Amino acid sequence: MFHRDTWAEVDLDAIFHNVASLRAFLPKETAIMAVVKANAYGHGDAQVAKTALEAGASHLAVAFLDEALALRQKGIHAPILVLGATRPEDIDLAAQKQIALTVFQQEWLEKAKQHHQSGLPVSFHLKLDTGMGRLGVKEEAETKRIVAMMDDHPHFLFEGVYTHFATADEIDTDYFSFQYETFLRMLEWLPYRPKWVHCGNSATSLRFPNKVFNIVRFGIAMYGLSPSLAMKSYLPFTLKEAFSLHSRVVHVKRLLPGEKVSYGATYTAEQEEWVGTVPIGYADGWIRKLQNFRVLVNGEKVPIIGRICMDQLMVRLPSYVPIGTKVTLIGQQGEEKITIDEVAQYLDTINYEIPCTISYRVPRIFLRNKSIMEMRNAVLDGNNV
Numbered sequence: 275m276f277h278r279d280t281w282a283e284v285d286l287d288a289i290f291h292n293v294a295s296l297r298a299f300l301p302k303e304t305a306i307m308a309v310v311k312a313n314a315y316g317h318g319d320a321q322v323a324k325t326a327l328e329a330g331a332s333h334l335a336v337a338f339l340d341e342a343l344a345l346r347q348k349g350i351h352a353p354i355l356v357l358g359a360t361r362p363e364d365i366d367l368a369a370q371k372q373i374a375l376t377v378f379q380q381e382w383l384e385k386a387k388q389h390h391q392s393g394l395p396v397s398f399h400l401k402l403d404t405g406m407g408r409l410g411v412k413e414e415a416e417t418k419r420i421v422a423m424m425d426d427h428p429h430f431l432f433e434g435v436y437t438h439f440a441t442a443d444e445i446d447t448d449y450f451s452f453q454y455e456t457f458l459r460m461l462e463w464l465p466y467r468p469k470w471v472h473c474g475n476s477a478t479s480l481r482f483p484n485k486v487f488n489i490v491r492f493g494i495a496m497y498g499l500s501p502s503l504a505m506k507s508y509l510p511f512t513l514k515e516a517f518s519l520h521s522r523v524v525h526v527k528r529l530l531p532g533e534k535v536s537y538g539a540t541y542t543a544e545q546e547e548w549v550g551t552v553p554i555g556y557a558d559g560w561i562r563k564l565q566n567f568r569v570l571v572n573g574e575k576v577p578i579i580g581r582i583c584m585d586q587l588m589v590r591l592p593s594y595v596p597i598g599t600k601v602t603l604i605g606q607q608g609e610e611k612i613t614i615d616e617v618a619q620y621l622d623t624i625n626y627e628i629p630c631t632i633s634y635r636v637p638r639i640f641l642r643n644k645s646i647m648e649m650r651n652a653v654l655d656g657n658n659v
C-alpha cells in the first residue's frame with residue numbers, strides 16, 4: 275500500500291518484450307546479461323531481473339556489491355556480475371553469495387588474495403580499458419600478471435573478459451572502431467579466452483550484433499529507451515517504454531489577476547486562472563528545473579507554474595477539475611503522451627538519468643498482463659527498497 279496519490283508504474287510486459295525481442299534478434303549463441311544496476315535504472319531491481327530472466331536473459335549485472343547482495347536477499351540466484359570496483363576485503367562476501375567481480379588492477383588482486391580466507395571459489399571478469407577511460411587494465415604486462423595470478427590460485431576463476439564502449443550510441447563509428455580493434459588486440463595478450471567475452475551495451479547489441487562476442491550487457495533498451503536520440507532511427511525492433519509516472523490533484527483554486535504562486539512569488543496570474551496543486555516535488559526526483567515543463571490532465575498538456583517545491587508543484591488548468599483528477603507526468607492520457615525522452619530533452623540530459631532520479635519516495639507498481647502484480651513502497655518498507 276501507499277498513502278499519497280503519487281506513484282510510478284512499471285510495465286513488466288514491456289520489459290519482457292524488449293528482452294525477448296533482443297533474444298530473437300541476436301545470434302542464438304549470444305547470451306544476455308540484463309543490467310539492473312541503480313534499482314534497474316529506477317524501475318525496480320528484483321522485478322525487472324526476474325522478468326528479464328524469464329524473457330531469455332541468463333545473467334545479471336549491477337554497479338556494486340550491495341546491489342548484488344540485495345538481489346540475492348530477494349531470492350535471485352542467477353549469475354550476477356559487479357561491473358564496478360569492489361573492496362578487496364569484501365571478496366569472501368562475494369564468494370559466499372556466488373557474485374562475480376570485475377578485476378582491473380594487479381595490486382587489487384594481491385590484496386584480495388590476502389583477504390580470501392573462505393576457501394570458496396570466486397569468479398572474475400577482467401576489464402580492459404580500450405578507450406572509455408574509466409576502469410580497466412591498459413597494459414599487456416599487467417594483464418598477463420593478473421591472468422597468471424588467477425590461474426595460479428585454486429579458487430580464483432578467470433570467467434570473463436570485457437570492455438565498455440564510449441560512443442557505441444553515436445552515428446559516427448570512428449571511435450567505436452578504434453575501441454573494437456583495440457579490444458581485439460588486447461585479447462591477443464591472453465594465454466586463452468575465458469568462457470565469457472563481452473563488449474556490448476544496448477547500442478552495440480542493436481547496431482553490431484555480430485561484434486559482441488558471446489554475451490551482451492543489455493541496459494537502457496531493456497527499459498524501452500533508445501541509447502541515444504540519434505540511434506532512434508536505427509533500432510532493429512520496436513522498444514516499449516516500461517516506465518510511467520502519475521499523481522492526483524489534491525487542491526484546486528481560482529486565481530484572480532495579480533495573484534501569485536509558490537516560493538519567491540515568481541508566478542503572477544495574468545487573468546482569472548484555475549490552478550491545481552499536485553503532491554510531487556524535487557524530493558521525488560521531479561527536480562526544480564522542470565518548472566514550466568508540462569504534465570497531462572484529462573488528456574491535455576498543462577504547464578507547471580511557479581517554483582517546484584520539495585513535495586508539491588502547481589499547474590495551470592484550462593478549467594476547474596475535481597480533487598483527485600489524475601495527473602500523468604510521464605506516460606499517456608488519451609491521444610497525448612509525455613515520454614522520458616521529452617523530459618530528458620527539456621532538462622538537457624539523457625533519458626538514462628530520468629527514471630534513475632525518480633526517488634525512493636515514489637512507490638513502484640508493477641504490472642504484468644495489464645494487471646497489478648506487485649507494489650514496492652520504500653518509505654514504508656524501508657529495507658525492501
Ligand SMILES: Cc1ncc(COP(=O)(O)O)c(CNc2conc2O)c1O
Nearest residue numbers: 309357438475476491492493494495626
Ligand atoms: C560497464 C557497463 N556495461 C553495460 C552498461 C549498459 O549500458 P546500456 O544501458 O547503454 O545498455 C553500462 C551502463 N552504464 C551507464 C549508463 O549510463 N551511465 C553509465 O555509467 C555499463 O556501465
